[in-house]
Amino acid sequence: MPWTEGIDGEIVNAARQKNELAEGQPSMWINVGMTIAGREDRVNVAVFDHPENRGYPNKWRVDGQLGLGPAFTKDGDWTIPSGKTETVKLRLLVYTSEFNDVSLTESWGKFSGREGMYSTTELWGLAQEEGRNAKFLTAQEAVAAMTVKGGYKVNVWASEPMMTQPMAFAWDDRAGSGLQKTKIMSRVEPDFPIRETAGF
Template sequence: MSEGVRLESHAHRVEVFASHATEPLLVHNAPVSGRPFLHPIQAPGGIGSVTEDAPSHHPWQHGLYIGLNDVNGVGFWSESLSPDTAHLDGSFASRVTASATASPDAVSWIVTTDYLDPQGEQMMHDAQNWSLTLTDSVLELRLRWTLTADRDLVFGQYDYGGLFLRMPYRSDVGGTAIDSEGSHGPASRARWVAVRMPLPESGQTGAVAMFDHPENFEHPVPWRIDNQLGISPSPCIAGSWALARGESRTFDYGILVGGSDLTDEMIDARWGDYAKEQRA
């Protein structure tokens, strides 16, 4: 059963609400001089947020976001917060460029980002086309991410990079991550990865599953799973790749957000449905 959702959009912020709620289910931040990121993303049922912003162990990580490494030697990951690589880091400019309500059950919006080299010159830009539905106590997100080169680019082989999720991991309570092939990673190729952990607000289990679409580059993609259960479908793990000036590459991802009742069997069934969706 679908639940109604509504969207409030501004130049640098999108908020999505359940129909009659006053607190948002999700906030997409698009800072004028920063990387866009989704935080908080609330698990259905009011058990807490499944994202964390700027944890002490990785202060440059912000909920659900896109980060890249070694693009012509420039980093778009650690936001100049790591002293050893700050001089190699680029910067961002982001904004909300479109929002629409497709139906009472779904909302969609687009955030775009310019990626600038350390001298402030544009290297590439992207469009993140998001949609959200709330169905059967599961929040379901879709992302179509299109990256376009403004100069010839080489994306170097790296241990992580791409869409990344930072959940509120606490070492004293832990959590689990498992992929569609039964592996706990890291760097295993898989169709999906699911992460579960107790959420600080309630102690109840929050679950997030991320899908890699069959038409994506390097599918089934290698996944990064870090020591705090941050996850990322990372084609750069498999090797370097390139875009010529003016060329684009599109990636499609699905994300499910739920609680302890979001089982691996449910996730696998929903991935099967997702895999049948054709790229437009």
């Protein structure tokens, strides 16, 4: 699709990573959508990776001009021995309806033969991989990385080790907040967990 400076467009993968955050990331599918002349809605092209492909889920190349493609050699050379063949299965899905990641995952499931629970398992695997590779931020680093709407300010009011295992936040009508946390400890005799809950 034609790219021009300032074009309305976005790349999103199955893990919902967008644009440059999708660069080099493994994903079972990836989608590019952009507005083109003569249309008010976006034209989308989704590319599906197949579980039988070597290296599945493969990593994807994403550039700053809404270009994308499978990066089969991202982690090393890819060789095909003399006299052997390699089959790569990809599917292109071109559409103009609104982007919907759930629908794309269902379409990918029909292509791959991994429908229903199996596609959920694939997404969980991607999330686990992303979590293992994620950079953990301190509270101050997290605030510095946030995009905040004009007129608003974000600051840190509590972080580890002041609080542990947060499980719920609540806000009142005056924008006051409360935190609920649970600490689980085990006794030796009998082997039964004790739960301490700090309420609001």
